[in-house]
Amino acid sequence: MLHQTGPVIHCDHVVKRFYEDAQPGDSGVVRRGLWRRRKREVTAVAGISLDAQAGEVLGILGANGSGKSTLIRLISTLLLPDDGTIEVFGLDVTKHAREIRRRINRVSVEASFFKKLSALENLMFTGRLYGLGAQETRQRVHYILGRLGFSAAKVNATLESMSRGQQQKVAIARAFMTTPELLLLDEPTTGLDPKSRRDVQDFVEEIKARRETTIILTTHDMAEAERLCDRVAILDAGRLVALDTPQALKQQAGADVESFEDVFFAFVGREDWEEAMADEDLA
């Protein structure tokens, strides 16, 4: 078990706004910058408050544009909040970024690597940035990739020659080899083939069983969220609309819900994905 006394993540009324070039007819236009250009204000995260406890898997569900990835970027110190506070391990993300970065890692939906380099070369680079020696990196890489069902012979192949599933497994190895206390998984299984998806989910379940790492998991896959997460937060248009265990959310959603997908739609007030995703165009 972890020895974190308070919550691993503490978000208090977090707000993040972005400004995009305004188009004719846009509402909410403001003048910004040195040239006072017309910008459309988009509130990606609108006053979210939540905590994540040590060792738990907290799922974050929402349609595209609901603020999931922005929240992950805020927690991972890549974005600064406009309002509110975010503390990770009790440290303010705006003031203690480097201390936090030592203890966290992230897997994003795109497996981001130097594509001409081999998996091992990319991971050796990460290892050095996190203070790992070459031998230690190799051992960790082989262990993690082995657990993910990744062929050892492929470790010297370039990333560009790998399938999307293989690339994502290398991305997961990159995150886990640094033994993070907090792992931010931003749609890690999106676009993967069924086998790769199962491999990744099994690995996350294995990590979860050890309760040594706190995991934040964003996903569109409702069954995945129900299977892997201790608690689930549902976001809609940047707002937190629900946060509880999957079982409790099912009960709250009403007696007529059958799947966890129905639970999601019940909370966001939409009928189906088409309606849920329509907001993306408005965001």
Place this chain on the structure above:
Amino acid sequence: MRTSLEGAIARETGTLYAFVERNFRLVKRYLSWEIVFLFYNVINALTIGLIGYQVPAGQRNTTILYLVIGALLWGYLSILFDEVANSISYERWEGTIEYTFMAPIRRLTHLLGTCLYGVTYGIARTLVVLVAVALFFHLSLSHANLWAAVVVLLVSSLSFMGLGLIAAVLPLLSTERGAQATHIIQGVILLISGVYYPVTVLPHWVQWLSWLSPATYSLEMARSALLNDAGLGDLWLSLLKLAIIGVLLIPVGLCIFVVAERWAMRTGRLKRNG
């Protein structure tokens, strides 16, 4: 205390090495392109040197050497500037920018690692061009002070690292426009620094700009060392000036970079699509 200091030094050295190692691995992976660029650099230096054959035989060696020094030094400085200034663009194109920026490393070490790679890579490429040029022109270096020239090269590197760091901010602010702006800066430095001609031939309204460019001083000193056997005793004052410019430009570049990084974190520009 001693152990923690040694540990910190080892960690920072490891980070520096990470950037140098990764970038040289990329050079290896893009080897065919490296050969093509190197071939072009050699041909470019030779064609510029060949212009010297237009002058009478008595001045030929000096003129060729004058031109070749410009080609070599500019080749080196522009590689260094390019590598440092475009390091952020490369990370964006590959999509790794978020991972590099959320790694628990000091920005100073990150950028110095990039500079260290730029210096070693630039020297390696310049040496190849130098060998090709020396073999082609059978240049006489009887009046050359090679050690002084090497010192000029190293001191010049400092100011170009500083300029590179300032220019590296631009791709951080805007992906495409930033990369475009770095090329414009490079072009202006090429024009005003007297790379292939004395700065006195520039129109008066441009000439004063040449004194702002560290490359002007680098080229003057390199030519004094290689054409007139000027030693460190003759060059120390100019070297000191150039070193001061470098020592000032590096922290200035770093400060601007850190401010720009905070701005990028506030506006959401610190991602692959910028």
